[in-house]
Amino acid sequence: MERRSFLKKAGAGLAAGAAVGLAACGKTEQAAAPAAPPAGGTAGAPAVQTGLPEVKWRITSSFPKSLDTIFGGAETLANRLREMTDGKFDIRVFPGGEIVPGLQALDAVQQGTVEACHTCSYYYVGKDKTFGFGTSVPFGLNARQMNAWLQFGGGQALLDEFYSNYNVVSFAGGNTGVQMGGWFRNPVKSLEDVKGLKMRIAGLGGEVFARIGAIPQQIAGGDIYPSLEKGTIDAAEWVGPYDDEKLGFYKVAPNYYYPGWWEPGPAIHFFVNKAEWDKLPKIYQSAFRAAAHEANVTMMSSYDDKNPQALARLLSNGAKLHAFPDDVLKAAYKAAFEFYNEESGKNPAFAKIFAAYDKYRKTENAWFSVAEASMDRFVQTQR
Numbered sequence: 378m379e380r381r382s383f384l385k386k387a388g389a390g391l392a393a394g395a396a397v398g399l400a401a402c403g404k405t406e407q408a409a410a411p412a413a414p415p416a417g418g419t420a421g422a423p424a425v426q427t428g429l430p431e432v433k434w435r436i437t438s439s440f441p442k443s444l445d446t447i448f449g450g451a452e453t454l455a456n457r458l459r460e461m462t463d464g465k466f467d468i469r470v471f472p473g474g475e476i477v478p479g480l481q482a483l484d485a486v487q488q489g490t491v492e493a494c495h496t497c498s499y500y501y502v503g504k505d506k507t508f509g510f511g512t513s514v515p516f517g518l519n520a521r522q523m524n525a526w527l528q529f530g531g532g533q534a535l536l537d538e539f540y541s542n543y544n545v546v547s548f549a550g551g552n553t554g555v556q557m558g559g560w561f562r563n564p565v566k567s568l569e570d571v572k573g574l575k576m577r578i579a580g581l582g583g584e585v586f587a588r589i590g591a592i593p594q595q596i597a598g599g600d601i602y603p604s605l606e607k608g609t610i611d612a613a614e615w616v617g618p619y620d621d622e623k624l625g626f627y628k629v630a631p632n633y634y635y636p637g638w639w640e641p642g643p644a645i646h647f648f649v650n651k652a653e654w655d656k657l658p659k660i661y662q663s664a665f666r667a668a669a670h671e672a673n674v675t676m677m678s679s680y681d682d683k684n685p686q687a688l689a690r691l692l693s694n695g696a697k698l699h700a701f702p703d704d705v706l707k708a709a710y711k712a713a714f715e716f717y718n719e720e721s722g723k724n725p726a727f728a729k730i731f732a733a734y735d736k737y738r739k740t741e742n743a744w745f746s747v748a749e750a751s752m753d754r755f756v757q758t759q760r
Contacts, residue, residue, distance in 0.1 A: 432661060434468045434653070437486075439479035439496035441598075442472045444620055446679050450551035450645055450672040451495035457668040458661075466661050468493070483648055487544050492653045495550055498536075498646050499580045504543075506720050507727045509581045510734055511536050511547065513643035515713040517734070520552040520642035520677055522741040527644070530737045535730050544651050548669040551645035551676035554684075556637035557621065558701055559614030560630035562605065568704045577601055577613035581716070582639025588712035589705070598624075605629045614639075618687035619680060627696040634699050638709055645676070 436455065440448040448470075455468040471491075473479025482494035483501055498511025510517075510532075518526055526532035527549055540547050559578070565571060572590035576583075583593030594610050604610045606629040613630065614637060615621045627633065647669050654662070692698060717735070721728035 429462060429465045429660070430658065432466045432657065434466075434492040435476070436468055436470045436493045436495055436647070437473070437476045437482050437491045438470060438494070439473045439482045439500065441474070441479075443623060444616075446619065446676060446683065447551065447553065447616070447645065448472065448495075449679075450676045451647075453672040453675055454495075454550065454647065454665075454668045457671055458664055461664045461668070462661065466664065470495070483543070483545070486648045486650050489650055489652070491650075493647055493649045495645065495647055497643065498547070499643070502580050505726065506581065506724060507539055507730060510730050511540075511644065511646055513640045514581055514717075514734075515585050515639040516641065516710055518642050518738055518741065519745075520554045520644075522738070522745070523552065523642040523644050524549065524673070525741065526734070526737050531733060532737070535733060539726055539730065540648070541651070545648040546651055546654050548647045548649070548666065549644050549673045550647040550669050551673055553616055553640070553643055553645075554677055554680055555642060556614070556640040557617050558634035558637045559612050560605065560621070560626040561612040561632040561634060562608070562630045563611070564632050564697075564699065565634065565702065565705065567702050568708050571705060574612060575610045577604070577610050578639070580639075581713075582614070582637075584716055585639060585709050585713045588716065589708045602626065602629065617680065617684050618691055619683040622687045622691055627691055627694060631695055631697050632699055633691065633696045634701055636701070638701070638706060644673075647672075 436451050438448055438451050442448050451470045455470050458466045458468055473482070476491060477485045479496070480500050482496040485491045486494045499509045499513060501508040513523070517523075523532075527536075533547075536547060559576070563570070565574075568589065571586070574591045575594055576586060576591050577594045577596045578586055578591075579593065579595045583595075587593050594604075596604055596610065596613070598615075601610075601613045601615070602624060605613055605626060613626065615624060615626070617637075621627075621633075649665075657665070688698075717731055721731050
């Protein structure tokens, strides 16, 4: 897509929106058991009313405050919980690195260091590849399909069963939508250009890239720019235009590719320590679910609003927008499903979720191809 074409379309773009209605939680009343009358005395004092208990939690995020939209999901949860409980359920949010490093957030919840975290399930595929399904897998569900699978397609129950092995319960708490394919120092014109390419990418996306000839690199966010600038790496993926713009990758690797086929609809999760969750009053559990749902919906809406504007600015500043060549996408697709079949053959937990997930994926894609895709294709070709 040429810069001029995108800029023209961006001027008429629509911002997606969503609203979630939340019921205010009132105080409960409990009658205290009458005190036993003292010897020779009268009956005990009248019953007293008690309010909701004060609960103070900490959430460690995997994200820095500078990524305000994705970090903001945890702040949405915390702010809404305070509003719904008159400040009685108070959660303090800590950026990645303040309590534990960002990629150790789940471990901190498991061990009880903090009560909860806001992170991506697929950060932990090193423990078990099955963690990938909680966030996103290559050529998997998009954001809307992911929410449908979790809420109505049996996905949440499957994940709950898996996560129970790690002493946590989970709640969807955001989604970025399909991500971009990353920043490349040189154009990728065919599959041959991928071979030997050193790319900052981790998780299952890195697994698939390795299978088609690239050399995945795991590099912390703060080290990506200098590594691209020096040529230590040839490419790097991050999130999408709004977040990518802040890191300035276009200055040293101007070729911006799409789509991020390894992250078609990545869900961000709240993980809560199981014992701490069980301690909560039912009304607080209900409030937490509602607040997490709001965080989930509003994050996606926020990215849908911000990304078109950010992409227009990036293109104005010299970024060059490219689609991945078909032979790259086809090779990656083939490699991804070869990996899924191999992992299913040796990992029962992975096999169980993949079977259900892939069946759901096929059904959803069949439906989306009828109305959604055809409508989108027509509208996007009009001038």
